[in-house]
Amino acid sequence: xxxRDANERLLRLNAALDGELDAxxxxxxxxxxxxxxxxxxxxxxxxKLRDAVRRHAPREAAPHALADRIAAMTASAPAAPSPxxxxxxxxxxxxxRRRTWLDSRAMAMAASLGVxxxxxxxxxxxxxxxxxxxxxxxxxxxxxxxxxxAGQPFDVASSDRHTVKPWLAxxxxxxxxxxxxxxxxxxxxxxxxxxxxxxxTPTLVYRHNEHVVxxxxxxxxxxxxxxxxxxxxxxxxxxxxxxxDANLVYxxxxxxDEKALGxxxxxxxxxxxxxxxxTRP
Amino acid sequence: xxxxxxxxxxxxxVPPLLDDAYSLAKWLSRNPTDAEDxxxxxxxxxxxxxxxxxxxxxxxxxxxxxxxxxxxxxxRNRRKTMAYIGDLTDLDTVDLPQGEEAAPxxxxxxxxxxxxxxxxxxxxxxxxxxxxxxxxxxxxxxxYREIAEATETPVGTVMSRLARARAMLAKTxxxxx
Numbered sequence: 355x356x357x358r359d360a361n362e363r364l365l366r367l368n369a370a371l372d373g374e375l376d377a378x379x380x381x382x383x384x385x386x387x388x389x390x391x392x393x394x395x396x397x398x399x400x401x402k403l404r405d406a407v408r409r410h411a412p413r414e415a416a417p418h419a420l421a422d423r424i425a426a427m428t429a430s431a432p433a434a435p436s437p438x439x440x441x442x443x444x445x446x447x448x449x450x451r452r453r454t455w456l457d458s459r460a461m462a463m464a465a466s467l468g469v470x471x472x473x474x475x476x477x478x479x480x481x482x483x484x485x486x487x488x489x490x491x492x493x494x495x496x497x498x499x500x501x502x503x504a505g506q507p508f509d510v511a512s513s514d515r516h517t518v519k520p521w522l523a524x525x526x527x528x529x530x531x532x533x534x535x536x537x538x539x540x541x542x543x544x545x546x547x548x549x550x551x552x553x554x555t556p557t558l559v560y561r562h563n564e565h566v567v568x569x570x571x572x573x574x575x576x577x578x579x580x581x582x583x584x585x586x587x588x589x590x591x592x593x594x595x596x597x598x599d600a601n602l603v604y605x606x607x608x609x610x611d612e613k614a615l616g617x618x619x620x621x622x623x624x625x626x627x628x629x630x631x632x633t634r635p
Numbered sequence: 636x637x638x639x640x641x642x643x644x645x646x647x648x649v650p651p652l653l654d655d656a657y658s659l660a661k662w663l664s665r666n667p668t669d670a671e672d673x674x675x676x677x678x679x680x681x682x683x684x685x686x687x688x689x690x691x692x693x694x695x696x697x698x699x700x701x702x703x704x705x706x707x708x709x710x711r712n713r714r715k716t717m718a719y720i721g722d723l724t725d726l727d728t729v730d731l732p733q734g735e736e737a738a739p740x741x742x743x744x745x746x747x748x749x750x751x752x753x754x755x756x757x758x759x760x761x762x763x764x765x766x767x768x769x770x771x772x773x774x775x776x777x778x779y780r781e782i783a784e785a786t787e788t789p790v791g792t793v794m795s796r797l798a799r800a801r802a803m804l805a806k807t808x809x810x811x812x
Binding site: 361 | 637649657661667672674676680710748749754755769770775795804
């Protein structure tokens with residue numbers, strides 16, 4: 355028997371085992387099984403292996419917490435912000451996985467109201483960018499400046515990407531990237547929703563010493579968006595870097611100097627260090 | 636920020652597939668905590684996609700998203716264990732292992748099959764393309780055509796990967812017996 359025949363035979367054995375042979379193929383295979391003990395023995399072994407895999411590596415049930423979070427994604431309106439500013443001072447260290455999704459969101463809200471004293475009830479840090487803007491960076495710089503002046507760089511205050519990510523995911527149409535850059539000296543401090551061309555868009559806020567860098571993540575096909583390779587430009591005195599991957603364009607606006615922003619971009623693009631996980635359940 | 640119709644489709648499609656999604660993500664990431672992150676990422680992507688697409692075959696569709704989310708996650712978090720680096724076609728052109736079938740030790744192999752932990756380790760040790768094919772077939776119960784759809788791979792490649800995955804498993808179990 356040539357290698358090719360042996361190959362074909364093995365493929366046919368597997369296909370028979372998986373019920374993938376058509377009627378004529380099954381008929382021929384049954385004859386082979388009957389007439390050739392070697393094939394029959396091989397088929398037996400293969401079938402025992404397959405059964406063992408199914409027995410010892412069964413499908414597992416998803417954890418309840420995960421199912422809860424998935425269910426919450428399409429639950430009705432988001433929880434209203436807590437009116438009591440003093441609530442839950444320890445919210446930002448509550449491990450996300452221990453809580454249901456709505457819980458953690460409410461906690462994050464409470465944190466931004468209470469601990470950090472931000473008036474979330476006043477609304478998102480939305481910037482009503484004119485439609486069809488020629489370039490988005492200019493608007494993001496204005497957004498950045500406004501947020502800085504208002505002293506409210508983020509709507510959700512948390513250094514835990516597991517809190518920030520679902521918060522943003524529920525309010526925007528972009529499934530963004532959140533990397534942990536604390537080991538590189540750029541801790542995550544929160545996130546906000548920025549309106550770009552009438553589309554709510556996630557912005558991540560990182561801190562570096564006394565400076566802030568805001569990374570807005572846009573779909574590559576968004577209006578007025580163009581990609582880049584991480585080069586730094588200056589707009590209205592702020593440094594702006596943009597880069598892209600297959601799905602998203604990233605625009606980082608910062609009051610850091612050019613060198614520090616360059617380091618930040620480098621770290622972000624390389625995915626940061628191993629992500630810090632909250633306490634595991 | 637999703638449309639009511641997308642949310643409706645999402646509720647019909649995703650929750651019944653969560654166990655499959657979680658199991659696949661856990662095998663691909665080899666880590667239960669990462670698996671939760673991956674499934675959550677995949678669910679977010681699915682909800683967004685459902686605003687614009689309707690889905691004929693939910694299972695391969697959602698598992699394809701889970702698989703892609705796993706690849707993104709592993710790359711982004713610098714998990715080295717899942718190496719999807721470079722062109723894997725060379726792996727597929729290597730001849731299927733021959734010969735071992737001719738001189739097996741059936742008893743040893745049967746004993747090995749009863750050792751669940753060893754079997755699971757042998758599965759986890761498979762190179763990713765073979766691992767995902769085996770998991771989608773024997774754990775998720777996808778047909779060859781559905782696996783081809785979920786992995787964007789020709790059916791012929793799915794068949795040879797599956798045959799090879801099983802041959803590798805048998806070989807590992809025999810070698811360690």
